Amino acid sequence: MWRMVSGWIYLAAAALVSLAAYLSGAQPAFAGILFALSVLAILLRSGEETQSSRPAVAAESVAAEEVEGTGQVVAAVLNAIDLPVFVLGRDAALRDQNPAAEKAFGALEPGLHISARFRSPGVLDMVRETIATDEPNQIEHSERLPSERVYIVRSSPLHIEGAKEDLFLLSFKDISELRRIDRMRSDFVANASHELRTPLASLRGFIETMQGPARGDPKAQERFLTIMLEQANRMSRLVDDLLSLSRLELKAHLAPDQMVDLVPVIGHVRDSLAPLAAELDVEIRLHMPQEKVEVLGDRDELVQVFENLIENACKYGQEGKTVDVHVRNPGGGSVEVSVIDHGPGIPSEHVPRLTERFYRVSVTDSRSKKGTGLGLAIVKHILTRHRARLIVKSEIDQGTEFTVRF
Ligand SMILES: Nc1ncnc2c1ncn2[C@@H]1O[C@H](COP(=O)(O)OP(=O)(O)OP(=O)(O)O)[C@@H](O)[C@H]1O
Numbered sequence: 001m002w003r004m005v006s007g008w009i010y011l012a013a014a015a016l017v018s019l020a021a022y023l024s025g026a027q028p029a030f031a032g033i034l035f036a037l038s039v040l041a042i043l044l045r046s047g048e049e050t051q052s053s054r055p056a057v058a059a060e061s062v063a064a065e066e067v068e069g070t071g072q073v074v075a076a077v078l079n080a081i082d083l084p085v086f087v088l089g090r091d092a093a094l095r096d097q098n099p100a101a102e103k104a105f106g107a108l109e110p111g112l113h114i115s116a117r118f119r120s121p122g123v124l125d126m127v128r129e130t131i132a133t134d135e136p137n138q139i140e141h142s143e144r145l146p147s148e149r150v151y152i153v154r155s156s157p158l159h160i161e162g163a164k165e166d167l168f169l170l171s172f173k174d175i176s177e178l179r180r181i182d183r184m185r186s187d188f189v190a191n192a193s194h195e196l197r198t199p200l201a202s203l204r205g206f207i208e209t210m211q212g213p214a215r216g217d218p219k220a221q222e223r224f225l226t227i228m229l230e231q232a233n234r235m236s237r238l239v240d241d242l243l244s245l246s247r248l249e250l251k252a253h254l255a256p257d258q259m260v261d262l263v264p265v266i267g268h269v270r271d272s273l274a275p276l277a278a279e280l281d282v283e284i285r286l287h288m289p290q291e292k293v294e295v296l297g298d299r300d301e302l303v304q305v306f307e308n309l310i311e312n313a314c315k316y317g318q319e320g321k322t323v324d325v326h327v328r329n330p331g332g333g334s335v336e337v338s339v340i341d342h343g344p345g346i347p348s349e350h351v352p353r354l355t356e357r358f359y360r361v362s363v364t365d366s367r368s369k370k371g372t373g374l375g376l377a378i379v380k381h382i383l384t385r386h387r388a389r390l391i392v393k394s395e396i397d398q399g400t401e402f403t404v405r406f
C-alpha cells in the first residue's frame, strides 16, 4: 500500500521537476527526457524492491534463527557436560565458560584474554596454533593451586555454520585421580616386593652362614633357625594379607547380606587376643549392652576388623595399660564400635594416611611388633564393602580412638 503511494509521489515529483525545467527556459525535448529518465529510475527501483527485498529479508531471518538454534544447542550441551570448557574467539579472548569450568577455575569475565587465567606457555602456544591452523591439539598441563591437578587440555575449532565469528573450544579433562591410582599401584608393587625381599635376604644370609662359618656350630645354628622361622612367618603373614586384600577387592561391590550380632564377635576377638594382651601387659575392657547389636555384615571379615583395631591398640598403645572397647547404638539405625587406647597417640599429619597400604608411622616400630602395615588397609576395604566408616581421633600423649560407624 505504502509502496503504491510512494510510487505516485515519485511520479508527481518527476513531473514537477520536468515542468520546472521547462518553465525555467529549458528545451521542451530536454524536459521530456528528464521526465522519462525520472520515471525509468522510479520503475527500476520499485522493480528491484519487489523482486529481491522480500526473499532477502526472509532468508536472513531463517539463517539467524538457525544460528540462534545451533547456539542454543551448543550452550545447552556445554552446560550439561561435566568437563570444564571455555569458548574463545579468534582473539583468544573468552566468549563463554560452562558451569564445570566456573567450578574448576572460578568465574572469568567474558572478553578476558585466556592468558589472564592460564599462563602456561604450553597451553597458550597450543591455543595460538589451533587458531592459526584450525586444527585440534592437546597437551598435558598441571595446576598447582588451589590443589595439585593434572589435566589433558584440548583446543579445537568449533564450526557453527553462519555464526557471526569463528569460535574455539578449550576443554580440560582432569586425570589427577588416574595418575594417583597409577602411582599407588606402582608404589604398592615396590612396597610389596621390598617387604618380601627383606626377610628373604635375611633367610638367604643365614643359610649361607650355616653352610659356611657356622657349619659345625650347633648352638649358633639353633639361634639362626629361630630367626629364620620368624622371617618365614613374617613372609607368610605378608602373603596372607596381600591375598586377603585382593580377595576383598574382588568382592568390593557385593554388600554383605547377613545379620551379625557384634556382641559375641567382639567377645571372640578379645579371647583370641588375650595371649598378646597378657604378653604386653594390657587389659582389654569391653563396654557392651546386654542385648544383641546387629548389623548387616560378614562375620569373619568383622572379626578381622576388630582384631586389627584391638591388636593395634594393644601394640601401639601398650604404655596406656588398658584398651576400652565400646559398642553403642546411638539411634537412627546406626551402630558404633570404638576402640580406645591410652598410649602415645598419632601425630595428626599421619592420620589421613593410616589406611594406605604399607603406611606406618614408624616402620621400625611396626616391624619390631611384627606388623606388615597392611592391617588398616584391610580394615578400610572391609568397611567400604560394609558401607561403614572408620573415624580416627588421636591426641598426643592422650591416646587414640578408632570408631567404626555402621
Ligand atoms: N592405636 C594406635 N596408636 C598409635 N599408632 C597406631 C595405632 N594404630 C595404628 N597405628 C599406626 O598405624 C600404622 C598402620 O597400622 P596397620 O594396622 O595398618 O599396620 P601394622 O599394625 O603396622 O601392621 P599389621 O596390622 O599389618 O600387622 C601402624 O604401623 C602404627 O604406626
Ligand SMILES: [Mg+2]
Residues within 6 Å of the ligand: 308, 311, 312, 371, 375, 376
Ligand atoms: Mg595392625
